Amino acid sequence: MSSNATATVVRTGAGSRFVIYTLLALFCLYYLLPLYVMVVNSLKPLSEIQAGGMMALPDVWTLAPWKSAWSTAQIGVEATGLxxxxxxxxxxxxxxxxxxxxxxxxxxxxxxxxxxxxxxxxxxxxxxxxxxxxxxxxxxxxxxxxxxxxxxxxxxxxxxxxxxxxxxxxxxxxxxxxxxxxxxxxxxxxxxxxxxxxxxxxxxxxxxxxxxxxxxxxxxxxxxxxxxxxxxxxxxxxxxxxxxxxxxxxxxxxxxxxxxxxxxxxxxxxxxxxxxxxxxxxxxxxxxxxxxx
Amino acid sequence: MGFLDIKNATKSYGAVKVLHETDISIEEGEFLVLVGPSGCGKSTLLNMIAGLEEITTGDIAIKGQSMAGVRPADRNIAMVFQSYALYPNMNVGQNIVFGLEMHGVPKPERDTAMNKVADLLQIKHLLDRKPGQLSGGQRQRVAMGRALVRDPDVFLFDEPLSNLDAKLRVDMRTEIKKLHQKLKTTIVYVTHDQIEALTLSTRIAVMFGGHVQQLGTPKEVYDNPANMFVAGFMGSPSMNLFPAKIAVENGKAVAKAKLADGQDATLPFPDARGFERHDGREIILGLRPEAITDRDGADRNSQSVHVIDAHVDITEPAGSDTFVSTQLGGKEVTGRFRADVDVHPGQTFPFAINMEKAVAFDPKTEERVS
Structure with missing residues (x-):
């Protein structure tokens, strides 16, 4: 029955299909939001985060936090990075x-x-x-x-x-x-x-x-x-x-x-x-x- | 001593005995078919010959050598499985020579052997393909190629044709028979299909309930079944079995069976046939459909064709023959009439019965009495 594998069991009209896709898109967005916050904030200087704009894109794009986390950040007693x-x-x-x-x-x-x-x-x-x-x-x-x-x-x-x-x-x-x-x-x-x-x-x-x-x-x-x-x-x-x-x-x-x-x-x-x-x-x-x- | 000797072999799983004491001995070049319904122990016996199942008691010997404790690989056997069991990750060529490779045969010899077998089975053009790209019949050929290339003492076939469609099955059956006539290798073949058993074998072991019911040539098994199970299992349509009463008069035995209208049909045997001790007793009479036919279709060489008038219940035209059913001894009885006989349901029609071919069984023990 492989030819039927892509067919849906329930017949869906355009309207219900729209609702389904909108819902799915919302869930997807909700799910991806933390990742967005992490990526965006890892690419801005600390001052921008302290100023409050957690959700905003960086004004100044920087890789410095990545470099610091990788090789110079303080872990325990030594500054070795991760x-x-x-x-x-x-x-x-x-x-x-x-x-x-x-x-x-x-x-x-x-x-x-x-x-x-x-x-x-x-x-x-x-x-x-x-x-x-x-x-x-x-x-x-x-x-x-x-x-x-x-x-x-x-x-x-x-x-x-x-x-x-x-x-x-x-x-x-x-x-x-x-x-x-x-x-x-x-x-x-x-x-x-x-x-x-x-x-x-x-x-x-x-x-x-x-x-x-x-x-x-x-x-x-x-x-x-x-x-x-x-x-x-x-x-x-x-x-x-x-x-x-x-x-x-x-x-x-x-x-x-x-x-x-x-x-x-x-x-x-x-x-x-x-x-x-x-x-x-x-x-x-x-x-x-x-x-x- | 034969080429393959099964001596008093049994198989038990815990307390369950799936194969009772079995003795079979076959000569080199024989084609032994183990036939019987599911669960009769035929595949178990085959696996015991292969060494895939251990023997509980008794012994199996090939070429006079006991196979107890000998690994399957060292028995010089080859097996064709019902599912073909082709290695999915190897191409056809690799599948065929895998056994040789495992036995340490050097590559040039492997290739020669592979080409020879591929020629024999006409699968040369398939050598580079994967099993997944083959049709059922082609897979079947490759599975046979894999067995042939080993040049074994004994071939074991485990229902090799049961996954094929009806037409291909008949073709492959003929092909296996040709192959056996050409190579003259000893074969043990398991099937539940009695036609396969009759057409292919030189000897048949009919199995049921873990017992060998009868061991004999196809003709012996067909004409002289040892008991009612064998009689009913071999042949299609199966043998008519119906109760009849024996009377011995003037040194001749007569069987009397009730017709549909309550009258007795009298069926005289050609001679007494050792029925004396059954005089007046009820037996089960066995007649093959071809022994019940229309008057002109009856066997002219038979000394004992007897015609009775009986009520026709059903006619089933099958092209080459017409199967006609009536009642005898309260059972439905089918005769094989010539196709162009003008016979219709509801008629009373003469049935010619060849009593030379009749066999009789004890109703209680179901064993053959004459």
Whole structure:
């Protein structure tokens, strides 16, 4: 029925259509307003904000707040800007996302195609892990990290996010692979492919859509995490979110709102980029033709 | 010992026994068809031969070698799946040689083998395409190519034609038969379609409820069904089964079945046929539609054609034949008449019954009695 996919279920006249679009435009505007405020205020001198014109476009356009937020703003005790913490976040997010996605894919593969006694219980426990509130594990996790010597380090943070991420990534891949025809795996077994060869040559090439979903989800969650970052990092391993908080909360001197706005945008930019870039690959139909229908 | 030996093999899932003790032995080059309705255990048995399902008890041996604990890849078998199971991310050529690649065959040899198979199946022009760009029949060919290229000891087919439309199915059926005659490879083929079973096989195993009901050549299974299940399952339209009473007079057995008007139709067998111990008892009489026909269409070589007048309930012209239904023993009975016989519903018409072909079953055990 793909030819009907664009047809609407309910017949709409021009009048109701106008109302719908106007409403949608209003919602859109409302939703985008904070972004507008942030962008506009990050591009004007502090004096203009202090004079009151929050909603106005800048009289004088300037990139100075951005430069300051990136490299010279006071974070905690040192005037390093957000730059080092941005890299902390990158170094934390990339391995955490990559490893949790790969492990999730492997888990999903095993839980659907190499089933064993008790596999549903294991899957249930993994799922349960998704729903344990972060706060509950703070103290045991701190103790664990201390014991293995990862406390206050970036690898420690990677480990924490990895453990939390596996539950979700397993859920995604397991549900996706459930739909994946088992006959393909059986055919590959008869063809002589082993466990990892089947995974690499047959499963992974067809996992594009779910991998993108998983990466977007993990990246957003880990990048935006504040609690674990604040709890388990030292000053030199703080992620971007914690540094942004420190920038905004710095009590010395005047509040440089324009710098804060610039910093906040910087902190949000990578997740935005991931959506824009990866969303393009979020297409269906990669599985077309492997089996009937 | 045969080429493929299934010795006392069973399969259980927990307490549920899906395949009871099964013994089948076939020679090299045979075409064994496992046929039966859904859930009869035929696919389970095939998967056990393939090594995709473990054997609970018993053994399966290929070329005299026990397959217990041997991985599917090391059994030198190839399998064609119902859904074709083509790897969606590889093109046709890669699909075909994937098995060879996994078995460490060097590239030049793989290419030679691929070209040979592509020629044989006439899919050379498709080699660069992805499975998604192929029609059902083409996918079917590629799936067969992938099996052929391995040059296996045994081919396993799991309902390979059930996803094709009716016409293509008949074409591919002929093609599989041609292929078997040309290559003379041993084949085990699973289907629920009894026509496929009859046309393709050298031997049929009719399965039901996890038991092999009968193992034999197509002719044996068709002409001499071992029980009522086999009789009803094989053949289309299926065998007429109706109750009749046996009487033995002067060394000859006679079956009496009630007509629609309450009269008894008397159907004499050519001889006693071992019915002595059933004298006076009720049996289930089995007659194929082609054994019930019009007077001129009856088999001239038969020594025992008996004509009865019966009421015509329905006529179904099918082009080559006309199927005519009447009542015998309280059951609807269908005869296969010649197409140009002038017969109409409501008439009383002579039915010529070839009692040489009649078979009889015990009404309780449903087993063959004669």
């Amino acid at each position: 730059r080092p913490f941005f890299w902390n976040s990158i170094v934390m997010v990339v391995p955490a996302v990559a490893i949790s996605t790969v492990l999730g894919a492997l888990n999903g593969y095993v839980l659907t195609k190499w089933r064993f006694r008790g596999d549903t219980i294991i899957f249930g426990l993994l799922l349960f892990g998704c729903f344990i509130p972060f706060q509950m594990v703070l103290i045991p996790m701190a103790r664990m990290l201390g014991l293995v010597g990862l406390a206050g380090t970036v690898p420690g943070l990677v480990f924490v996010h990895l453990v939390y991420g596996i539950g979700f990534s397993t859920l995604y891949f397991r549900n996706y692979y459930q739909q994946f025809p088992t006959e393909l795996v059986r055919a590959a077994m008869i063809d002589g492919a082993g466990f990892f060869t089947i995974f690499r040559r047959i499963m992974l090439p067809s996992s594009g859509p779910i991998a993108v979903v998983c990466v977007i989800w993990q990246f957003t969650n880990i990048w935006n995490d504040f609690l674990f970052g604040a709890s388990f990092s030292d000053f030199d391993s703080q992620p971007m979110t914690v540094a942004l908080n420190n920038l905004v909360q710095s009590s010395t001197g005047v509040k440089e709102y324009n710098v804060h706005f610039a910093g906040a945008i910087m902190a949000a930019l990578p997740t935005l980029l991931v959506y824009i870039v990866a969303g393009r690959y979020f297409v269906r139909g990669l599985m077309a033709g492997s089996v009937k229908g």
